Amino acid sequence: MQIRLTVNNTAHQLDVPDNTLLVEVLRGELALTGTHIGCDTSQCGACVVHVDGRSVKSCTMLAAQADGQEVTTIEGLADGESLHPMQEAFKNCHALQCGFCTPGMIMSAIDLAQRSPGLTEAEVRRGLEGNICRCTGYQNIVKAVLAGASGMKAAATS
Amino acid sequence: MNEFSYSRATSLRDAVRSQDKSGKAKYLAGGQTLLPSIKQLLDAPERLIDLSGAGLDGIEVGRKTITIGAMTRHADVAASAQVREAIPALADLAGRIGDAQVRNRGTIGGSVANSDPAADYPAALIGLCAIVHTNARKIPAEKFFVGLFQNALKSGELITKVEFEIPTGAAYEKFANPASRYAIVGVFAASFDHVMRIGVTGAAHFAFRWAEAEGHGLGVKDLSNVSLDQSRFNSDLYASATYRAHLVRVLTLRAVSRL
Numbered sequence: 001m002q003i004r005l006t007v008n009n010t011a012h013q014l015d016v017p018d019n020t021l022l023v024e025v026l027r028g029e030l031a032l033t034g035t036h037i038g039c040d041t042s043q044c045g046a047c048v049v050h051v052d053g054r055s056v057k058s059c060t061m062l063a064a065q066a067d068g069q070e071v072t073t074i075e076g077l078a079d080g081e082s083l084h085p086m087q088e089a090f091k092n093c094h095a096l097q098c099g100f101c102t103p104g105m106i107m108s109a110i111d112l113a114q115r116s117p118g119l120t121e122a123e124v125r126r127g128l129e130g131n132i133c134r135c136t137g138y139q140n141i142v143k144a145v146l147a148g149a150s151g152m153k154a155a156a157t158s
Numbered sequence: 159m160n161e162f163s164y165s166r167a168t169s170l171r172d173a174v175r176s177q178d179k180s181g182k183a184k185y186l187a188g189g190q191t192l193l194p195s196i197k198q199l200l201d202a203p204e205r206l207i208d209l210s211g212a213g214l215d216g217i218e219v220g221r222k223t224i225t226i227g228a229m230t231r232h233a234d235v236a237a238s239a240q241v242r243e244a245i246p247a248l249a250d251l252a253g254r255i256g257d258a259q260v261r262n263r264g265t266i267g268g269s270v271a272n273s274d275p276a277a278d279y280p281a282a283l284i285g286l287c288a289i290v291h292t293n294a295r296k297i298p299a300e301k302f303f304v305g306l307f308q309n310a311l312k313s314g315e316l317i318t319k320v321e322f323e324i325p326t327g328a329a330y331e332k333f334a335n336p337a338s339r340y341a342i343v344g345v346f347a348a349s350f351d352h353v354m355r356i357g358v359t360g361a362a363h364f365a366f367r368w369a370e371a372e373g374h375g376l377g378v379k380d381l382s383n384v385s386l387d388q389s390r391f392n393s394d395l396y397a398s399a400t401y402r403a404h405l406v407r408v409l410t411l412r413a414v415s416r417l
């Protein structure tokens with residue numbers, strides 16, 4: 001079927017089988033391989049992207065369901081060479097080891113920070129329930145999300 | 159994934175009309191259970207009818223009831239100022255379903271229609287004397303859930319909205335599976351003036367009303383001797399039926415103490 005997607009501010013018209021998942025379009029058709037497929041059972045969160053500003057698991061959404069909507073992936077966050085405040089925070093806090101979960105973590109974290117202005121540590125831990133990391137033990141990820149949320153606030157007011 | 163064709167209904171009428179009489183078509187709400195089920199070959203519909211454009215979302219508050227459209231997402235119920243004002247326990251329940259991404263897609267109608275024995279909403283439907291509205295009729299929650307993943311819906315019948323009675327007080331207590339966050343047991347207690355009502359999910363094949371506990375009233379401190387029919391309780395690698403029965407008693411006391 002024909003679908004229209006705006007991905008990272010670029011409009012695309014695609015012809016895909018009806019049963020195509022959003023993550024398959026992003027990775028296969030558009031070569032945006034920053035969005036990962038981890039468990040493929042909507043548990044691990046490696047495939048999280050934003051659809052119309054909300055974080056969703058792109059392995060559990062059909063591309064057809066996103067027809068006419070705006071999608072943001074990890075590739076759409078940086079502004080040229082300058083990283084998004086949440087990406088910067090993950091780098092500074094050493095919030096990754098193997099990095100496989102990181103794109104999903106960052107996409108979830110940005111949605112969380114946007115929705116909860118005075119984010120607490122407990123809210124971060126609860127807000128990341130849908131993202132699994134097998135390396136870090138989460139300590140530095142939580143630190144990074146709090147720092148990234150502050151960075152986003154500072155960037156918004158500057 | 160199996161092949162299927164996809165179409166997006168533009169209205170309730172359009173959705174019902176698109177339904178295939180042979181039963182090979184399925185309504186697609188948020189897809190948070192249906193799509194994983196198709197991937198795992200637990201379900202193989204030939205056609206999916208997406209309801210996201212059928213105008214079935216939204217929240218309305220009346221004098222005695224609050225009505226939530228079938229396609230209203232869990233995140234929207236959790237964040238709704240109207241729901242938080244009228245029935246804070248219902249917003250709390252919606253905010254504890256699955257994880258943030260599941261709540262951004264999953265819908266109340268999808269959850270109720272799926273009738274998963276471990277889903278959260280069914281406890282609230284029972285506890286709040288809800289009425290399930292479909293395109294054809296109104297079904298009281300107590301008569302809606304009838305078996306493991308089974309409910310009173312007929313083939314092709316579509317949930318349009320769920321109407322909850324606004325209680326004097328309510329609380330939801332959930333013992334969640336730490337991995338899936340499904341309720342191993344969940345208890346929704348509500349009071350309507352001095353009358354108490356208890357809805358239980360996760361424990362048995364389907365959500366049920368624990369009427370025997372209700373009679374003990376709001377000040378109850380001990381439910382250990384109150385009868386609890388365990389004939390259709392679930393027993394799996396997470397919790398035995400006996401342990402689930404224990405959780406029902408503990409969580410009910412906790413929920414009632416918060417009324």
